[in-house]
Every structure is written in structure tokens, then in C-alpha cells.
Amino acid sequence: MPGVTVRHPQRRACMQALGLALGGWALGDAVLAPPAWAQDRPAPPPRLDTAQTAAFRAWFVAIVSDQVRRPSPRWQHRDCAGLVRFAVAEALRPHDARWRHAMGWPARQLPPPEVALRTEQAELGRRWTTASGARSAFASAIAMVQRNACLVGRDRASAQPGDLLCFDQGDDQHLMVWTGRAVAYHTGAAPRPDDNGLRWQRWERLMAWPDTRWRPRADNPNFAGIYRLAFLADAT
Secondary structure, eight states: OTTSOOOOOSSOOSOTTOSOSSSOEEETTEEEOOOGGGGOOOOOOOOOOHHHHHHHHHHHHHHHHHHHHSOOTTOOSOSHHHHHHHHHHHHTSOOOHHHHHHHTOOTTSOOOOOOOOOGGGTTTTTOEEOTTSOEESOOOHHHHHHHSEEEEESSGGGOOTTOEEEEEETTEEEEEEEOSSSEEEEOOSOOBTTBOSEEEEOHHHHHTOSSGGGOOOTTOTTEEEEEEETTSTTOO
16 A cells, blocks of 8 residues: 555456445446455444444544554554554443543543444444454454445545545555545554554545555546445445
8 A cells, every 4th residue: 555565466356346245336338247245245233323323433533543643552453454443443432531541542632422332232343244254353454345344436425534445456455544634544564663554645645646556546446445334324
């Protein structure tokens, strides 16, 4: 992803159609059929209601933004999907004084409203559906969009804060997070003393990125699209 070199594998995975779960999507005059897994999804998780979704988006974006500024030592798996998993789990927790202290939440920063999960929603953010259909605390980037999210489009107008941008680079898939102001992501590179691997980019800058594989454009075959977490009220 931008800021890290990605190798071109000899054999590309058939991931170009990470697009629509039904019906395929058009690229020029060609219509690309969806992959088989896109038609074989598990039962959806219990959804948040509208108010919970708004609260979740606010917390999720705030936590992602906070990690870009100063990553928490509580965040263990430092890669693009790990950023999403960590921010989702933390957004869905109760944000009491103990949590704010552990996260170093600025005292002057007013917190968003609580998501306030119901009993049947308690496992959201801790039990992802893996590529095999099992439930786990871990999900890869491909499993995140394959089993735990839905495509909402390939145009910026479709994106809401907290949505994911997915890029397919052959055998590697990468996620970024739209915060409403910028795109946040982890490069996937191992952290160094002078570089934690986290980046902000303006959407406009990505649209003109020198390495065209990272441009979030509908005519870029490496851009799989904008995805929304399946447990949100407005996921379809």
C-alpha cells in the first residue's frame, strides 16, 4: 500500500471481483462475474440499530484516528486488518474511566455516546467469521470483506465514515478506513523506531497516487471497492 513496496506475485488470485456479492460489476465493456464465495455468505450477525450505528461510527473513527497519532500498546497485531479489528473491538466496549485511562483518552476530548450493546450483540467485534466460515477473534483482510462486510460501491459518494476501502494486489489484500476527513491505514511494514507504519492520506491525493494500483477509482482493477461492516444498521 502507499508507503510500502508490494511484490507482484506470478499468479494473481482471482480477487478482482471482490465487488458485488450478486450480479457482477462492469469494467468498461466487460462484466466481471462475482467469485463463488460472494454467493455463499454465512448468516449475518445481529445488527446495531440506527442510534447504535451512529455511536459506533463515531467511536470507530475516533479510535482509528487516535491510533494513527499514537498507537496504543494494547494493539497487538499491527497490520491493516489488525487496525480494523482493534478499533472495532474498542469501539464496542464500555468506555468508562478505566478504559479512558488505559487508552490515554484526552481528558478534554468529549467522548461520543455509548454504543450500549444488547445481550445478543455482546460478541460483536470479538467473533469474526473467517474465510472458512468459522467464528474467531481473528479475521484477515480478505475475510473481513468476504464474510463480515458488504460492498456499497466503488465511488467516494458511497462512503460513510467508518467504511473500508479494499485493494487487491494479487495474493495480498489491504484495507484502509475512511474517517470522513482522510483515509487512514497501516502500510503492513514492520514498525521501526522512526516509523510506526500508520498513515493519513487525503482521498484526493490517493486518486492521483503515483502507483496507480492504490488509486480508489472505479477504473482501477486493483480497487475492490468500499465495504461496510455487516453489523451496521445501514449495511445491505
